[in-house]
Amino acid sequence: MIVAFTSKGKGWGSMIDPRFGRTDYFLVYDESKDTLSAHDNRQIENEAHGAGPKTAQLLFKLEADVLITGNGPGGNAAAVLEKAGIKIFTGAQSFTVNEAYRAYQEEKLQEF
Amino acid sequence: MNIAIASGKGGTGKTTLSVNLAALFAEERKIVLADLDVEEPNSGLFLQGDPVSEGVRYKYIPEWEESTCTLCGxxxxxxxxxxxxxxxxxxxxxxxxxxxxxxxxxxxxTDSLPMIPQRMGMLKHSKDGMIDFVESRLDIGQEQAVPLIAQTIEYLGEHFGENTIKLFDSPPGTACPVIEVIKNADFVILVTEPTPFGFHDLKLAVETVKELKKPAAVVINRYGSGPADEIIEFCHTSDIAVLASIPNNRRIAELYSGGELIYTKVPEVRTELEKIKNHILKQWK
Structure with a gap:
């Protein structure tokens, strides 16, 4: 499984970014290869409209199976994620990426 | 001539000024007042018109034709x-x-995205005495005000000649809806009030009209309710005239609350509105 996190930084110790469409980074953890990679999403600041669908499309390109985030995506982004077959877990905004991953494994996060 | 009455901050008196100015102009000129605050039109509360026409308005959005699409992106x-x-x-x-x-x-x-009509709201045209009044109202749930505003301005162009003064009661703020209105205006009146919020948003509104390269002037409403020195100073340095100051007066609030015209009953307001009218008519020539 490929698990993506909305995050404020580039490592396991970074805080989860509560926003979806305008998240600073995506951290992508490939469980089978045990690799973590960071994807900068900050250029989305320049977009006045449609940040949600645009970011959801990026997540699709990153081939994520699961998204772990804070507040959860808005309606338009959720429609893209649903079509892309990405499972969404919310409520991780007070966690680091590491803590959020553990909470997800322990099924403590809410499925969107 | 198209005149936009805008503000930046909401609740400074755009509608009060629009309706009263329209009535004053109607005493001697052909005038149409258009309420372009399509998300929250309220000029109609002050006008009791006979219906002229009414119609559903559609916007066009693309629909995907999967069979012909080559997925070129x-x-x-x-x-x-x-x-x-x-x-x-x-x-x-x-x-x-x-x-x-x-x-x-x-x-x-491959023409795989034909544009399909989708209902977005209603346009109503009525006539109250000598005032033609056009109001557009966006349907609940619709998020885009701009297409309805654009169609309403188009309607005005089709139904009224060059010698009819067109007054636009604009949406508040400085975002897309008001820009759509100002873009189509020859002259912009910015209504402000002597409060910190009113002043702050006036500065944003002035920036907007300058960006759009539109001539503009300011009207201070509720004049006397707070210090206006900063506003006057700012207008002076920005090279924008303060056309009129409408006094802060309980009688005005009472008439407004009753949905009545103000300038016919409060002489000071008539005097101030005459200044605006004369300024506009001077520009017209």
Missing amino acids: ECQKVCNFHAVIQLASQIMIFPELCHSCYTCSELCP
């Missing part, structure tokens, strides 16, 4: 609003994000 590349998204072999369209600009539809090499 041009549509999503050209959409500035991310209203068209390609996901593997699917094209997704988000009507709430679409600005009806036709770009994706026009540039699609």
